[in-house]
Amino acid sequence: MTFYDFAIAPFAEFEFMRRALVGCLALALGAGPVGVFLMLRRMSLFGDAMAHAILPGAAIGYLAAGLSLTAMTIGGLVAGFTVVLLAGLVTRATALKEDASLAAFYLISLALGVTIVSLKGSNIDLLHVLFGSVLALDDAAMILLAAMASITLVVLAIIYRPLVLECVDPSFLKSVSRAGGPAHLAFLALVVMTLVGGFNALGTLLSVGIMMLPAAAARFWAIELTGMICVATLIGLLSSVSGLILSYHLGLPSGPAIILSAGVAYFASLAFGPHGGLVLRLLPQRHLEA
């Protein structure tokens, strides 16, 4: 098998593969930086919680309009924002900490979603919502993914300074600017948006993978934020390509194949990464003079 047969032909011959590729690349572009910030804010599991929380919205959208991308996207966004805002309100108004109140809301939301789907739909539908269908992206879905990636990158550029400073030194940010709160909210909105965009391709559960796995892997390759974001995005892009190629040749389901590729990248980084990787740690290293 030549390189062309292996890596190029699947995309050259089949339109659905090209669509899947474009969709996944767009998704990875936005998800990379968002994942890095989630990780650095110690909110790695927040994405997971939100992925569950958007399920009832998507399910209601699905019930109302069938497999309509618009309806499911709007439903997912509404459910996601609702849970974020409710959890935030409860945290501010009561003694409950943010993680506990978020957990409560997302679990309720998840149970609601599964109930709605199984009342009306079949198990196949549930599988679709949970694990997506990257090989069936239509024009509307691709435009949606591309638009969301663009919005994510533009908004991140706008809130970059307060977002970084809120992670490093929140009390200092508070003393010089009131942008911290709005930046945090905008960032949460980006997380929800990325997940909703992602579930069309990868499903609600796996779309977290394309955010968090590249981010976690990038920690082992770069010591500075800029580098970390670049590496994470690159790993996301490469995992998308290799996942699709593998799923084509081995007949694997494509969404999981993409996330598993990112998983391989994560394990490789964990082992061989120059900053804190296991191999370098275990090798006896002579210390420097100064």
Added chain:
Amino acid sequence: MNAPLTHARGAAIRFTDLTLGYDRHPAVHHLSAKVEAGGLVAIIGPNGAGKSTLLKAVAGALAPLSGHVSVEGARRRAIAYLPQLAAIDRTFPICVFDLVATGLWRRTGLFGGFSRTDRDAVSQALAHVGLTGFERRTIDALSGGQLQRALFARLMLQDADVILLDEPLTAIDTKTAADLLDVLRGWHAEQRTILAVLHDMNLVRDLFPHTMLLARELVAYGRTDDVLTQANLARARHMIEAFDEAAHICEHDKAAAQ
């Protein structure tokens, strides 16, 4: 006679019957005092005397329970505040240069460009605190003293009329402390108003013309030599006791309300 300073830039701080606290329990009780523009004031007192709380209130991070604190004649929001345990996430992958550069926030804001002049200003500030060569180090690779140097460099860039320092020299070695005190003298010479919470009495005597001795109430305030007497210090130690959970409504307020 000294000619009046035409570039006096410090702001006066006035405390008017100021009560600060948490959950209605006062940490600073009915404080009235005025810090002159360009003043260099040490705030001393036992633990729990309300020193940090007072700085927080001046910085605007804590709303008074009653009374008020006003900063007179300062440019808008021109207060720089270095908290006791700077709540800095040391694991965040940001380098020293970028951290210090955030001191220019008021100039650059959210979107403002970062010019060559700004770059030079950051480099100068770093050189001033002896951190040249550390620009690209990430902050997790700094020692406690080096981080404090970086935070002083950031304070320099903030170019504030009022500078609030909460135990800036705790757990700092003598060499670093001497360097940072030089920076502090520079600020004083530039007529900035400085309030610093300190525990080192020798340092207070050497460097600070005025001292405020707090023990929840104001014990003494004035020229350092007049304040740092055995009698005053002993009085301050006796005045501190734990929060009384069953404390009554303050009589002082009751009287005022009637």
